[in-house]
Amino acid sequence: MPEALIIGGGVAGPATALFLHRAGWDVRLFESRGEPEAYGGLFLNVASNGLAVLEALGLRDRLVADGHLSPYLEMWSGRGRKLGTVPNGPAGAPERGSVVVRRAWLHQVLRDAVEAAGIPITWNARLDGIEESPGRVTARFADGSSASGDVLIGCDGIGSVTRRWIDPGAPEPAYTGILSVGGFARVPGLQPTPLRQHMVFGDRGFFGYLVRDGGTVYWFANPSRPEGDRSALRDVPASAWLDELRAAHSGDPDPVPRILDHVEGEIGAYGIFDLAHVPRWHRGRVVAVGDAVHATSPNAGQGASLALEDAATLAGCLRREADPGTAFAEYERLRRPRVEAVVAYARKLGRQKQGGSSRFATAVRDVMLPIFLRNATRDTRNNHLYAYRVPE
Ligand SMILES: Cc1cc2nc3c(=O)[nH]c(=O)nc-3n(C[C@H](O)[C@H](O)[C@H](O)COP(=O)(O)OP(=O)(O)OC[C@H]3O[C@@H](n4cnc5c(N)ncnc54)[C@H](O)[C@@H]3O)c2cc1C
Structure with a gap:
């Protein structure tokens, strides 16, 4: 039985493990975090195409059971004018729309399935070196332990060690100039927003929210900020974020200020x-998957779904083709055009969010967007994003 070492227990890792296990591989999963920490994080949009992959794994219904169905995005100006409604899924098929879930829930659904399949997970296993010998590959971990297999699949996210091993000259991630700051709230009297997320192009920043049936609000804001280090962001107390966000969004339409008052x-x-573009995706018996080779900004709500598609595609290639190098090349051929197009699209959306940097730009955007979005709910031009299905 061929053996796969999978590095990273985020989204791509467990999904790849499940698909390969199903294809008859002996799979082991290694994650750098300690078990409880793996459940951190806020919430994310799992798009229709990602849900289709989860469906193939038999996990869609369980995930959706604790999700906010969200086939529509409603866009608002900072003056409270409705700019339009955009489908968050294939146009005209709200029943196949995307869903917003807590990140911890997505991780749990995937992890439970990995455990149920009997796939071993090693926590606190930080990959810090890879060695290849004829016919084998060895992962070396920071605690001195190691593991060997026929292939190593790097699902180790945007800071990927695997990507750098494949190509020491690989590009580093590019900072987009914005932060995502968010959390939860409960606002007395605020009604649920079934089937919808609301997106507000505020005068001083973008703000998104939804209200679940039980009244819990999921919210995020995108302040512009020069690049800083990650630990500095973590050290900012919640009260300081709230002071900053309340000041930036005080002029936004209701309920934005109320949400920020009830976090x-x-x-x-x-x-x-x-x-956007990583020249090499694989080397010898090693390949990278998901954010490790094509991280997209969250503006299109597609990063996790692309990682799920990668997982299904790679497993299919390894099932059809015994030689790892040939299978990896086929995986790259199938995936690269799509993922690079989505990263570019998400960048474009991000620039629109930042477009309100002057009064003039805001006024132009508030006039132009309703024109662009007039027929958006019937516009099928983005269906390629959501209706994509991984080739069998
Ligand atoms: C603020 C924010 C909001 C987002 N919103 C959305 C959204 O709404 N919709 C969406 O689809 N996407 C969203 N994304 C993107 C999405 O989170 C990623 O695209 C997705 O998680 C990629 O999955 P992955 O498995 O490739 O990487 P990850 O989920 O990052 O998983 C990588 C895993 O590898 C582990 N790891 C890292 N290094 C090592 C190592 N050396 N050894 C062992 N393990 C290691 C990490 O601990 C992690 O568990 C968002 C991202 C951010 C930052």
Whole structure:
């Protein structure tokens, strides 16, 4: 039975493990975090195409059971004018729309499935070196342990060690100039937003929210900020974020200021990076998957879904082709055009979010967007994003 070492227990890692296990591989999963920490984070949009991959794994219904169905995005100006409604899924098929879930829930659904399949997970296993010998590859971990297999699949995210081993000259992620700061709230009297997320192009920044049936608000803001280091972001207390965000969004339409007055629990703050073009995706018996080779900014809500598609595609290639190098080349051929197009699209959306940097730009955007979005709910031009299906 061929053996795969999978590095990273985020989204791509568990999904790749499940698909390969199903294809008859002996799979082991290694994650650098300690077990409880793996459940951190806020929430994310799992798009229709990602849900289709989860469906193939038999996990869609469980994930959706604790999600906010969100086939529509409603866009608002900073003056409270509705700019339009955009489908968050294939146009005209709201039943196949995307869903917003807590990140911890997505991780749990995937992890439970990995455990149920009997795939071993090693926590606190930080990859810090890779060695190849004829017919084998060895992962070396920071604690001195190691593991060997026929292939090593790097699902180790945007800071990937695997990407750098494949090509020491590989590009580093590019900072987009914005942060994502968000959390949860409960606002007395605020009604649920079934089937919708609301997106507000505020005068001094972008703000998104949804209200679940039980009343919990999921919210995020995208302040512009020069690049800083990650630990500095983590050290900012919640009260300081709230002071800053309340000042920036005080003029936004209701309920934005009310949401910021009723925040509960943790506030997460992340610099937004992307990775548009990585020249080499594989080397010998080693290949990289998901954010490790093509991180997209969250503006299109597609990063996790692309990682899921990668997982299904790579497993299919390894099932069809015994030689790893040939399978990896085929995986890259199938995936590169799509993922690079989505990263570029998400960058474009990000520039629109930042477009309100002057009064003139804001006024132009508020006039132009309703024209562009007039027929958006029937516009099928983005269907290629959502209706994509991994080739069998
Ligand atoms: C603020 C924010 C909001 C986002 N919102 C969305 C959204 O709404 N929709 C969406 O689809 N995407 C969103 N994304 C992007 C999405 O999170 C990623 O695209 C997705 O998680 C990629 O999955 P992955 O498995 O490739 O990487 P990750 O989920 O990052 O998983 C990588 C895993 O590898 C582990 N790891 C790292 N290095 C090592 C190592 N050396 N050894 C062992 N393990 C290691 C990490 O601990 C991690 O568990 C968002 C991202 C951010 C930052």
